[in-house]
Each structure stands twice: as structure tokens, then as C-alpha cells.
Amino acid sequence: MPVISSKALRMPASPIRKLVPFADEAKKRGTTIYHLNIGQPDIETPQSALNAIRNFDEKVIEYSHSAGNESYRNKLADYYNKEGITIHSDNILITTGGSEALVFGLMSTCNPGDEVIIPEPFYANYNGFSVTAGLNVVPVTANIKEGFALPPIEEIERKITAKTKAIIICNPGNPTGYLYSKEELEKLSQIVKLHDLFLFADEVYREFCYDGAKPTSVMNLKGIDENVIMIDSVSKRYSMCGARIGALISRNMDIMNAALKFGQARLSPPTIDQIAAEAALDTPKVYFDNLIEEYVERRNILVDGLNEIDGVYCPRPKGAFYCVAEFPVDSADRFCQWLLEEYSFEGQTVMMAPASGFYANAALGKKQARLAYVLNKDSLKNAIICLKEALKVYPGRDK
């Protein structure tokens, strides 16, 4: 029997899904689970997108263009221009989710064996995409006590070697919710320019900024147009994660042409989902106003609630819909599993994502977990009560 590949062996299993069998068992026992473990929002997909799907009236579901439908790319360019990001539709490649955009971007720019620097904790699937492209992740640790701000630029610079090809950030960040300031991004842009690196920014949470904060896109950093690749997706913006429509965006036409060749090999992104994504661009501003209001309230309930629990610490993030909290426990992995396997309070429990999977060095996240505030306010309040009660009786609680 032939052996599977070394990449397959290196490929990490999803840290979020490790707990799924325990959750399934809990459900079988009749326990209500508050799913704060995944970024699947409960927000309704905009009506315009759903209508576009229901009104699909072609007789054949044909391939679209490999770069995405021209009408969608034009309209998406308009969206960015309105957001203050000046680009042309030629700077946009429509992909199957943000995931494919990042893989195409990495494959187009980095050689196997190259290093990519990523502030940690980071979105766990960046590990998988790096393995896919044959790259080595070099983490720079951000500190929970500083709310997961960008680590000092000197620390990042010290990690740069002859093999470093790119820096990857997520802004606003998954899993931390941290929103990088313009100053932080400008510091990054200086070392990107000085060391001739590519800068990838996953900006899929752009719309989710709170307390009046405005996101700075890497596309607006001066003097590094050729270095910047922005990753985007409709998944979170329009609560249509299952549409799998993303985009790779760059002003570097060598990258765009290279990425298109990867795009041609896989023929096209999904056709009907693109039509829905294009229609979603008509979503009125009030949708987002309501969304932001809702998420701010949810965040406050969750973050305030967490910080009110004895021994728990959680910074208040300004973006996305996640936070990372530190718990007074022996191991967040064990705590999260215990919550599903052995615990319930009034028939309810909480599912969280242990943060160990978001760090290259799992030990750094040992006491931390990511919580997504993608449930309604009452559920979040109940989840907080569950956690508070759980920590009173959890056997591995810090003494």
C-alpha cells in the first residue's frame, strides 16, 4: 500500500472541529449548546442576495469567467472605490471563498520552503494554507494584556531572514477582534518596503468595526502598491458563508496574471453564488447600521460578562465578531472539552474554540479560548451564566 504525502501528515486537523464529537454526544443527551466556537453568524443574508438566487432563470448553469463575472468585478470595484480603495476591476480576481484567494496569492508569490511571518494568535487555517503552498509559518506573538496589538515592529523585523517572503495579517482580526491602527500598518509597510516582502491582509471583517473606529486597508498604504495583496470575501459581510465567494485584490499585475493562471486551471468560481454576491452589493446602508448596533451590544454583553467572572480576562476588541479570553484553568483545551463532555447548567452548556490552535506554539494559548459573538443577546447572556457557574465547579480551575 502506497504511503500518503508528507504534506498530508503536516496538514493540521481543524482545531475547531476537534470538539465536534463531544458536542454531538452532548446534543444526544439533550443539552442545549451555545455555539460560540465558530464564525457562522445568525444574521440573515440580505434579501437582494436571496432574491437573486430564487430568481435565477437561466436554463443552463454555465461556467463563469475564470476571473469571475465581469459585471460582478465592475460592481465590486465600485464598492471598493466608495470605501476609499481606488482600484479597477483588473485588480480583482473572484475566487471560491477568501480561502482560495489566499492559496492563489501564496502560490503566486512564495516558493516552497519560504517563510511567512504572521502575528499570533492567528486564524488557524493560515497553517493549512501554508502547508498547502509548502511554506513555513514564523509567528510573532501578540500579547493579550495589550489587547493583541501588533507586536513591536523590531520584534517582527528580527524574524526576517533570507527566506522570508511575506507577512500575513488579518484586520480586523480573527481570532482576536483587534483592529490595527493606521500607525501600526504604516510601521508594517516600512519593513515590507525595506525588506522587499509581500504583505497579505485578510480584510474580510472590514464592515465589522465598532465604537466609531474606521479600518485602514493595506491597499491605502503609500509606496507599497506592488507588495500588497488584499483578501476579501462575502461570507461575513453579507452573512453568506456558504456562497464561497471571495476575491484576491492587488495592484501588482504580475500577481494578478499569475493568480489568474491558477484560476483558469480550476475553471471558474461558482456561478449562482456570484450572482447572489453581486446582488448583495445592493444591500442598503441601514443593514450594516443595524448590524453594527447589534454586534456592539453583543460584544459588550459577552466581554463585560466575561470580565465580570472571577479570574477571567478579555480585552474589548474594536472589530470582527470574536474575542479571545483568558480563563483561570489548567488547560483551555481540557476546559472546553469538559464543558461539552461532563458539564451542563440547567441543561445548557457552551462550546468555545480553544486558542491553542491559533498559536504556532500551542502552549502560549493554553489558558485562552476564542468566543464568537454570533448568537443573539439572550443566548450570550445565558452562555455567560453557564461559564460563570462552570468555573465554580471545573476540577482543573486554578487555585
Add this chain to the structure above:
Amino acid sequence: MPVISSKALRMPASPIRKLVPFADEAKKRGTTIYHLNIGQPDIETPQSALNAIRNFDEKVIEYSHSAGNESYRNKLADYYNKEGITIHSDNILITTGGSEALVFGLMSTCNPGDEVIIPEPFYANYNGFSVTAGLNVVPVTANIKEGFALPPIEEIERKITAKTKAIIICNPGNPTGYLYSKEELEKLSQIVKLHDLFLFADEVYREFCYDGAKPTSVMNLKGIDENVIMIDSVSKRYSMCGARIGALISRNMDIMNAALKFGQARLSPPTIDQIAAEAALDTPKVYFDNLIEEYVERRNILVDGLNEIDGVYCPRPKGAFYCVAEFPVDSADRFCQWLLEEYSFEGQTVMMAPASGFYANAALGKKQARLAYVLNKDSLKNAIICLKEALKVYPGRDK
């Protein structure tokens, strides 16, 4: 400015799309183009699939399971079992098109630098997927005079080195339409077993078999269960190329588990398209009976028509909806371009895919082109007239 990757440089541009700018110019001049260059059928998508899309009534387009919806995988397993391919839903990973299935399969089994043997001419995107996975394609040339039958097994065996990890076939074949016999596949299975290789079979054209011929699936070859990976897709079967729903199928659970990790990294295949693909499984047999009848007539019009043109030779394939013909010309690349750039007959011309892109050694396909019989019979008849007239005046015609 940082340089792009070596993979990006090696990545082939799509051979089919090279001619698109010339086609666009011809259209602008008002010329009608018969598109025999791509595998986008004009056949209507089954009503059940279209209805499922129009009846989508969820309020949120959520992620599906990374392996695909369980209901779809179960129903798909039933389909295979009815087709005589005995598998369980655990042997199925739903992917974003057959393309993703092949990439996941290659990534799960082969290491960068490994070699994959592919009978040529082969589907050009196998080159792109091999570059993506860092593999080297080792071609074994099939002969047009033998209708592109499997090359002698000794010739294939001679290509096996210490670096050979897999053999890839497409059956029925794109671009040749050749349907491998059970005997040919059994010969392949012997060397696969003897040399401990993986055998990938792209069987997306399974339903398209003519003249009473029945396809043999690699899943039914004895004694190589652990070596076999089958690639499938709804694109051609149900004329829903734009749905991007494929599948990786294997009884080797190490491969299934590895491929799932790649699947988890990209979260999920498209949700609504999966619902449509599941509904498509209800397509009545009469849909395929009509389809086969239609394609046989189209094939006969095209192949007979080609062979009636002086100097043209085209084997009559038993499967898929392509054929590769040899033309009495200096270069099929030049001939195909000339057809678009300089020629028209009564305001009409033909677009074909030069076969050079389907050979690792482009020179072998110099006088050949692939034609897809995806247009109605009248269009095919007109296309034949165009080609016949064109060859009378083409300046590069063989003397």
C-alpha cells in the same frame, strides 16, 4: 519590488483561452463563431436542480460540512451503488468541482518533486494541478491512428522511476473521447499494484458512453482498493458546470482523512450548489437516454463530417463529447488562430482548441485540434462546412 513565485512562472496559461482575444475581435466584426473549443454543453440543466435553487428558502446561506452535506453524500453513495460501484458515504468527499478533488488528491498522496504518469494527449489543466502540487508530469503518448487507446503497458512501465507516485487517467477521456476497455484498465491495475502507485481516474464523463459501450470504473478493479482515487463532478453529467460541485472518492481512509484536512482548511464547498447537485440525482433516466441519443447524432455528424474533408482524420470516440482530429496544416495553432483572425465563410467561422496544449511535448499535437460537440446538430453541420471551405484556402495547408 519582490518577485513572483517559480510556480507562478511554471504555471501554464490555459491553452483554450489563448485564442479568446481573436474570437472577441471576430465577434466585433459580426462573425458568427461555432464554439467547439470548450466543454460547456448547451444541454439544459435538469429541472430538479433548477427548482431546488429557486426553492431555496433558508434565511442564511450557511457553511455546509467540510466534507459536504451528509444528505448529499448519502444520496450520492446510493447513486454509485446503483451504478455498480460499491461504496459508503465515508468514501466520498464533496469538493468545489472535480478540480479541487484532483488537487486535494494529489496533495494528499504525492510529495513535491514526485512524478505522475499521464497518457497524452491529456486534459490540459492536469498540468496546472501538477504545478500546484509541485509534481512533474511524465507523459506516455497515445496514438491517433489507434484512436488514442492506452499506450502499450510496457511503454508505461518503462516510465516508472523511484519518483513515480501516481498514474492519472481520464475515462472516458477529455480531449480524446477514448473509452478504456476493462482489459486496458486491468493491465494498468497490475502495474499500479506491482509498483505500489496511486491510480487517479477522472470519471466525470461516465454517463457519456455510446454505441452500447459501458464504462469500467477504477473503483471496480480488483485488489487495488487502497491505491485508487476516483474524481467525479456534476458539471458534465447534469450540465451544471457553474455549480462547481465535485467529489473525491476512495476506499483508502488514509487518503480520505488527509483530503478532509485540506477540505477543512477551505471550510466548505458551496451550499446552494450542493442542494442543487443533490436534487439533480433525481433526474429521470429518460434525461440521459435523450442525452445519449443526441450526443451520438452530434458525434456522428462531426466525426463523419471531419473524415469526409480531404486530408482530415478523426477517430470515432465512444465516450465524452470531444474528439481530436488531425488536419492537413502546417500548425493547428496557426490554423485555429487564422480561422478567427482572417477567415469567415458566409459570416461564420469555427473555434477549436489546438491540441498542442494537451501534449507535454507540444510538437506531438502540432497538426491536431480538439473539437467538443456541445452544439446542436445544425450548428455542427455548419461548422463542418466552414472547416471544409477554410481548408481550401488556408495558406498553410499541406501541399
